[in-house]
Amino acid sequence: MGITEIISNIRFLMLPVIIIIGVEFLLIALYYFYRRRQLDKKQIPIKKLILGAIFVGYIVFVLELTIIGRGTSHYMQMNLQPFSGYIDAWKKYSLRDLQNCLFNILMFVPLGILLPLLIAKFKEFKWLLLVVVGATVTIETYQTLTGAGIFELDDLMNNSLGGIFGYQLYRLAASITHNKKVKMKSLIGNLAIPLLMGLIFLCMNIVYAQKEFGHLAINAYTKSNMSDVKVSTSLELSSASTVAPVYKKIIKNENVEDLLQQKLGLSQVNTQDDKGSGEILVEDKDGVPYTLTKNDAEGQWWLTDNNYTPEQTSVTVQEEKAKSLMDKLSILPQDAEFTVQENGEFEWKLPDRPHLKRDYWTGDIELGLKQDGRVYSLAYSLHENQFIREVDILSPVVVYERIKKGEFPQIKYNALVQEEDLVIKKGDQIEIESIELSHMYDTKGFYQPIYNVSGKFNGNDWFTLIQARK
Template sequence: MSISGVIQIARQYLVVGSIVAFLIAILFLVGYFVVYKKVLKGTKKLEISKLALWAIFLIYIIVVLGATLGIRTPGYGGNINLHLFSSYKGALNSFSKVEWRNIILNILMFVPLGILLPLIFKKCRKYWVAYLVGFLATVFLELIQLVTGKGIFELDDIFNNTLGCIIGYGIVMIFILCFIDKKKESKNKSLKLTSLQIPLFATIIAFGMVFINYSKQELGNLDISYIYRQDMSNINVNTKLKFKNKSDKAYVYKAPVGSSEDTLKVANEVFRAVDAQIDESQNNVYDDTIVYRSSDGNYSVWVNYAGLTTWYSDFTGHDSKGKDGLSYEEVKTLVKNFDIELPEKADFKNDGDGNYTISVDMVEVDGNYLDGEFTCTISDSDVVTGFTNNIIPYEKYKEYEIISEQEAYDKILNGEFRFYLIDNNSKIENLKIDIKDVNLSYYMDSKGFYQPVYEFTLKYTDIEPVILIPALK
C-alpha cells in the first residue's frame, strides 16, 4: 500500500473517531449538567482539558483499531510468528520501502499512546507503569487479530508497538517534568529526561546505520535469503545427486534501473502504438512502479523502475476472441509496434486462446544478456490486447567468487533457506524433500544487480518447486 493509501485510511477513521467522540461528549455533558449538577447537586467542576484529552484518546483508539482490524478481512487462520526481528531481517533482505515503512509505522502508531497515558493517568507518569500498559495494550491487540483472523500474532509487532509507547512516554515527560511537575525531582530532572530519550535516539541511530551501510555496500540484498533457520528435525532431505565441492567464479550482471522520466518514456512508447495519450491526472505512483492510464480510459501500462519491465492492458479487447496458430515471427512483428524487440533465439510457446509465451535465458544480444519472460494475448483481428514484458537486458558488471554446490546443499541441510510450501509457524511431521537437480541461475537483488544463485529443483507432491540459495561468498 502506498503512503497516500495509509494516510487515506487514517483520515477515514479519524473522521469516524471524531464523530463518536463528539456524540459521547454530548452524552457526557448532558449527564454532567442535567444529572450531576441539577439532580444530584454535585459541586465538582468540569475540567475541559481532561475532557479534551479523553476525546483525543478515544479518537486515537478508534483510528488504531480501524487501521489494524477494520481494513482487513478474516483469512489469516490464526497464524503466529514468534521469530523476533524476522520483519527486520525480511526488510533488510528485500530492502523494500514498503516493508521498512510498515516497521516504522508500527513504531509510530503507539507513540501517541505513550504521550497520552501520562497526561490522562497520573500513575502512568511512572515509567514502568506506562511501559507495562503499552506492552499489555499491544499484546491485547495482537490477540484480537489472532482470534478474529484479521492479522498475524507477531512478536515484532509487540516489540515495535511497545517501543513506540516508550518513545512517546519519553517525549511527553519533557513537557510534564518541565511545566507540570516543576518541583518534583528537581535534582535528578536533567538526568532523568536524558535517560528517557535513550530509546528515541537509539532507534534513530539504528535505522540511520542500517540505511547508511546499505547505501555504501556495492551490491544489493536478496529477498530469497533466509530470515531464520527452518526447524529441520521434522524435514527429511534426500538426493541421489553428487554435488561439486569446488568453489568457482561467476559474473554479476547489472540491470537498468529507471527514473520516473524513464518510465514515462516507456509508457509513451506503448501508448503511441495505439494512438493514445497519457492522462497524467490518473497516474498512480508506488514505491517500485508507476501506473499510467490513457485519457480515453481504454489502456493502462504499469512500468517498474527495476528493469523497466511493463504490463500493458487494452480494456477494449478483453471480450475479443484470441488467435491461435501464430508463429514466433508473426508475434514478433505484432509486438514490434510497441517498440519491443524480441530476440531471434528464444523459447516460443503457444498457450492457447491467443496467449503466447517467449522465454530467454541469458541470451547475448549486442553486448547485453537478455533474461526473462514475455507473455502476450493477441485477438483474432491481430490486435495485441495485453502483454507483460519481463525480459530485462543485463550487462556484465564484475566477476565474483561463489560457493560450491556442496556448500549450498549444506545450507539446505542446516535450514538456511526459504521455502514457501513450508508453514514456518507450525510443526511439520515427516516432510520429505527430494532434490532432483541443481543449476546455477540468477536472481535480481535490491539494487538491480543480477546475482548468481543455486537453484535446487525439488519433487514435492505433484509439483516441482525450487529452493534458491545465494551463491556469492
C-alpha cells in the same frame, strides 16, 4: 501491505471510532447541561472528559487492529527471536517489511501521551511502562491462545518503544509549557528514540550503499531446528568450487508517448501519474480512446483500447500485419521467438539466458490487432541484463549441508499450504531430488546466481531457494 493499503484500512477502522467519540462528546454535552443546573455539585473538568473520550476511541482503534475481526490461522505460535522483523527488512532491504515494525511503534505512542494527561500516577515512568508492557503482553497472549496472531517478541519491544516515545513527547510538551521555552537538553533527551533510530537507519543506508550487490529476499529467514529431522538424497553431489555470472538489470526508460505519437498517431489526452507509474489517456486520429499504463521502475508499459472486444480474425493475414507493425515500431532489440497465442494475439519472446556470460535482452512483447490492422492491445516488458562479472559460488555439497543445518527459507510451495505446515518439526522428512543453478534479482537490480533445491517434504512436492554466491 503498501502505504496506500494501510491508509485505506485505517480509514475503514476509523469510522466506528469516530462514531464512538461523537457519541461520547454528545454525552459530555448532556452531562454539562445537567450539571449546570446542579450548582452545588462539583463538575468533572471538561478537559479530562474530552481526553477520556479520545482515550476510549483510541482503545477501540487498537482493539480493532489487534483483536476484533481477526482470523484464526495461527495456533500457539511464537517468535521469540529479537529484532527478527528488522533483520528480515534489512536482508530484503524492504520498506514494506519495515512498515510493520514502525507501525507497531506508532500504535502505542498515543498511550504514552494520554495516560499521564488523564491520571497523575502515570506521570511516573515506572507505572506507565508497567501498563504499556502489560497491555502488549495481554494482546500478544490473547492472539496466541485464540489463533488470531503470533506471539512475537518484536511486537512487545516495538509497542513498549512506542509507549516510551509517547511518554517522552508528553514530557517535552510539559517542559515547554512549564518553562515557556524550548530547552535544548529537554528537546534532545525526549526525542532520543527517533534520533537514535534515524541514526541507525542512516548508518544502515551507508553500509548498504557501500555493498557491491544488493540483498536477496530469500536470505530473510529464521534458521530451522533440524533435530530429529531426516534429510536424504540419492544425488551424486559435487564438492568442486565453481563460478557463475552476475548481471545487472538495465531499464531503458524511452519516451513511450512520443513513440506512440510518431508511429501510431496516438495523442495524449490526460495523465494520472503516481511516482512514475500511472495511467495516461490517449486517442487516435478518429478519437478512439486508449489507456497507456506505465511502470517506469520496471521499464514496462501497456496500451489498451478502452472499448474494443477482441474478435476471431484470420491469423495468416494478421500475422503479416503484426510483423510489419513491429518492424515499424522498432522496439525489438534483437531477433525474438515469435508465436501466435490461442487468443489470436502475437508474442515476441526473448528467453532468459544467464549462461551466455555477455549482455543480453530478456522479456516479451504481446500485440493484439483488430480486423483492420489497428492495435487494440500492446504490452512491452523487455529489459537488458548487463554482464558484470563471474563470482565464486557454493558447491552442491555445501548447499546440501546447509539444508541439513536448517539454513534455508521455507517457501510456500502450494497455495493450499498453511504457514504452520511449513514449520520444521521433529520426525519430518526431506528428500532432495534436485539442486539446480538459477538466478534471481536482488534489491539493487543485480541478477545473482541461486540454487533451486527441490524434492519431497513429508511426501509432498517441496522446494527452497538458497543464495549460490559465496
